Amino acid sequence: MSWPLTVAFALVVLSTGCHGDMDWPGFEGELDWWQKAVFYQIYPRSFKDSDGDGISDLKGITNNLVHVYNLGAAAAWLSPIYKSPMKDFGYDISNYEEIDPIFGTIDEFKALVARAKELGIKIIMDFVPNHSSDQHEWFQKSIKREDPYTNYYVWADPKIDADGNRKPPSNWISVFGGPAWEFVEERGQYYLHQFDPSQPDLNLTNDLVVEELLSAMDFWMDLGVGGFRVDAVNHMFEADGFPDEPRNNQSGVNDPNDYGYLDHIYTKDDPRCYGVIERFRARVDAFAAESDNVTRVLMTEAYTSIENAMKYFGNETVPGSHMPFNFLLINNLGRWAKNFSDAVSLWMDNLPERGWANWLVGNHDQHRAATRYAPELVDALNMIITLLPGTGVTYYGEEIGMENTFVTWQETQDPQGCNAGPDHYQEKSRDPERTPFQWNDEPFAGFTSGNSTWLPVNPNYVKLNVKAQELETVSHINIYKQLLSVRETPTAQKGDLSIRTIGDHLFAFTRNYPDEEGLLVLVNLGLEEMNNVNLQTVFDKLPEEATVKITSIFSKVIAGETVDTKDMTLLPNEGLVLGISSE
Ligand code: GLC
Ligand code: MG
8 A cells, every 4th residue: 555545544534533632722921931941951971071081070061051052942950960979970969068079169160150140041950859879978977876867868677587587678679670778787777778779768757858958959049050850759758667569560570679570659659759849849939039039940850650740740729840850752652643642642631720841852861862763853853842832851962863872881880780780781771871972073072182981972973963063054953943943932932732643653733822923843753755644634724835944854845935734745754843824
C-alpha cells in the first residue's frame, strides 16, 4: 500500500471526529517571568573549563554565559556546585553554604550572579534536601550522637535473626542498586541512604533539619539567586517503622540488588513530601515579599504518577512548587503521534487551576533526546517543548542536537554505572549525556585548554558544535533561537491549544490568541514521507493558506513561503512551524 493511500484511509477514520476534544483554553491575565521563560540547564562540570583541569568551572560558565543569553533563555539552572566529595558529582553536599573548589570560590559565584544580572538572566541553584554527603559535619556529629545532630539522619537499630546475626532494619534497596542501609559500628546503628552509601538520607521529620535547609536557601537568595530546582523530592520521607517493601511483579527485574526488584510503597511519595515543599515555597515567597517582589521560583524533581506530580503545586490555600517537572516526554514515546498527544493530554487534563505547564525532553539523568528519539528529530522536539503552552526546559547541548557519547567501562564515572559492573554499566550509566559541551572544532571541542577531560568529548564534535552551527543560516542552534523568539508572542505565551494526530505519525497542534497570528506546528514522527495531508479535516476553522515560519534543517520548504493546508507534504522526521491568520 502506498503512502498517500494509507494517509487517505487514516483521514476517513479521523474525520469521524474522535479527536474533537483535545482542546484547551488560552490563558488570560499577566504572566510572571518564569512562566514565559525557557530554563537552560547547565551541567557545571561540562559547560566550559577555564583552568585546564578538564572540568568546567564557575569562571568558564561566567565567561560564556552570553551563550545562554544569545539563545534567548531567561534562566540558567546549575546542577549542584556546593562543596562535595563528588561521589554523585555534587548531589552529595558536604556544605550547603560553600562552593566546591573544583568549581571556584564564593567570589567567583558572586561574579557569575553579577554577569547574569547584566545579561538579564536568573541563576537557579540546584538544592538537595533528601540527603547530604556522609562527609557533612552534620553526619559526622550524628554518628557521635552529638546534639543537636543526633537525629539529623534516618538511623535504625539492626534486626537480629534467629541465628543471632545482625540484619538491616528492612529489605529496602537504594536507587543506585544494593541495600539502602549501611551499618556504622561507632554508633551501633544503620543509616538509610536512598541513593549512594555516601548520601545518607536527612531526617526531615526533624524540624531542625528543615530549618537548616531553609536558612541555606536564604543564604543563596541573599546572594541573588532566582530560585531553586529541588532534587528527588518524593524520596524525602519513609513509612514509620520501616516495613519491608513487596516484590515488584511488573518490572520483570530478577536481581534482588536492582532498584526495580521492589515496589517502593514505603520509601516514595509519602504525603509529607508536599508539606516540606510548601514550607520551601513560603520561604521563597517571603524573601520576594521582603525584597523586590520578584518571584523566586521553585522547580521540583519527582519521577512519580501524574496524580502525585500535581500535588506538588500545593492545595487551594497553600501554594507549593511553581513547576513540578513534567517528565512525560522523557519517557520513550517512540515515533507514535498518539503517544505524544496522550502524554500532552495527560498533563494538560490533570493540571489544576493554579498549575502551570512545563515541557522538557532531557536532563542529566536521561540519555540525550537526540539519541533516544533520533538525531533527525532534534528540531521537531525543540519545536514541541518550546511552543506547547508553558515553560520550556532545555538541557545544555539540546540546542545543537548533542547526542550520547560512548564511554568505556574504564572511563565510567557515574556511581549508578559503576555499581552495575562492566557487563551492565551501559544500561545504567548517566555519563553518555554528561560529556563536555561542544563549542567548536578545536581540540576537545574548545571545552578545555588542558590535555584531558573528565569524560570523553563526543568525536562528532568536529561537525557538531556551536560555532559551526552559528555560521550556518539553517542549523539546529539558529532554529532554536527562532523558536525562542516566537515564544515572545502573545500566541505562544497565552494562546489556546488544539492537538490532532493524522495517521500513526503526524503530531499536530495549533495555538491561537484573539487578534494575533496563530501557530500551526506539524511534526512527522515517522520514517516515511507523508503526502496530500489535509489538515482541514482535523482542525476547525483552519485557513487554506499558511506561512512557513520555521522548518527542520533538512526541510525543502523555506521560511516565508505559503503552503496549502489541504495538501501538505511532510518529510520523514520533519517539523514545521507555520503562521496562520486569526480568522
Ligand atoms: C536526582 C538527581 C540525580 C541524583 C539523585 C540523587 O535524581 O537528578 O542526578 O543522582 O537525585 O541526588
Ligand atoms: Mg576547571
